[in-house]
Amino acid sequence: MTVIFGIAAVLAFLGALGVVLSQRTLYSALSLVLNMVSLAVLFLLLDAQFLAAVQIIVYAGAVMVLFVFIIALLSPGAEERVRPLELRMLLGGVAAVVFTVVIGRLTLNGITVGPGGRFHGGIGPFAPTVVNAHGQVQTVGEQLFTTYLLPFEVTSLLLLVAAVGAVYLSKRRRLVA
Amino acid sequence: MTGLFPGFLILSAGLFSVGAVGVLVRRNPLVVFMSIELMLNAANLALITFARYTQTMAGQVFALFVIAVAASEVVVGLALITGVYRSGRRLDLDELSEMSE
Known part of the structure; x- marks a missing residue:
């Protein structure tokens, strides 16, 4: 379980980085597909089978086909030169780290650790x-x-x-x- | 399994941050839209993680609504982008600023 989580998490994060850092718009779209399929795997790990299927069908199917179609339609002139070492990219990287720390810290407040280091939140009927x-x-x-x-x-x-x-x-x- | 909840949440925060930075840094409106999708997906991951953690269904149902909102947002946004492209302007968000003037 942990191994699957690790692989899917790394792939999802690489996909997200690919979306932002790719030089060509089409590569961004393909990275987004990788990200979404990895997220579907994570949904399966969280016992959300229906949402994993919806994620594949709606996102990786419909939405991404629409994106690729529009990219193919508009591709001349739609390219943008991105240099990874540009100042805005460096500032963006710093901002991403800060955002991650802040948001991660705040969401982790939603999880309580009981005695013995076990997470216990399961109070609902499902x-x-x-x-x-x-x-x-x-x-x-x-x-x-x-x-x-x-x-x-x-x-x-x-x-x-x-x-x-x-x-x-x-x-x-x-x-x- | 249950020990992985912090991992899921930190991954969700990381994906959201990368998407937010993508919205702020990139100038191609298509890439900006994809970054917005990234942020919505990260929020979905957090929602489903908390649904599993509290053993309720609200998070999963809400994630379904988020997916519907994201789909309709993409449809309208891409229609806008094609409209801008058809009007002969370059697809560059730094140049498409006359609306604010």
Whole structure:
């Protein structure tokens, strides 16, 4: 388990660095695919099988295909020269380290260590054994359609608005100079 | 397994920071959008980690909503980028600043 976590974590981080540091936009997109697939593996380790599948289908499938399509459509002139030793890159690296320390320290406050060095937070009714016995997808679906019904419906409204907005924005029309 | 929760959270913080720096440093709007995806993914990882830690479902359901928001954000953002490209301007965020003037 620890070995899988280590490999997936290193790959996810390398993918993230590749997105930011790649010279070519297409390489950034491919690094993002690596990052997302590694994150799906991590979701599996966290007993979130449904979200791992959604991650692969929606992100690595739909979103990245859209990205690569747009990159292929716009590629001339869309390239940007990035020198890794540029001042903004160095400052960005320092900022990334500082952000990581601060955010990591703050999120670690959410985890309490009990006696014997064991992490104990499991107070909810959805222990992994219970969830897996009932079916992971079934449990998420039941929650989605009972407790979280209103946010779920609002999400469908959001997707509708996004689709209408995309159609409107990409409609060919005279642009105001 | 349970001993890995800090690892997951620190990885999530690292991915979020790299994405935030990408948004701040890069000038290509496509790369900036990918960095935003990176940040949303890092937030998802933290959400699912805490869902597993507290043994509740709220984090997983919320991560699903985050994925939906990210998908719609990408659709609208890429439509905007193609609109900018079609208007004949270079895709460089430092040059696309006339909106603020």
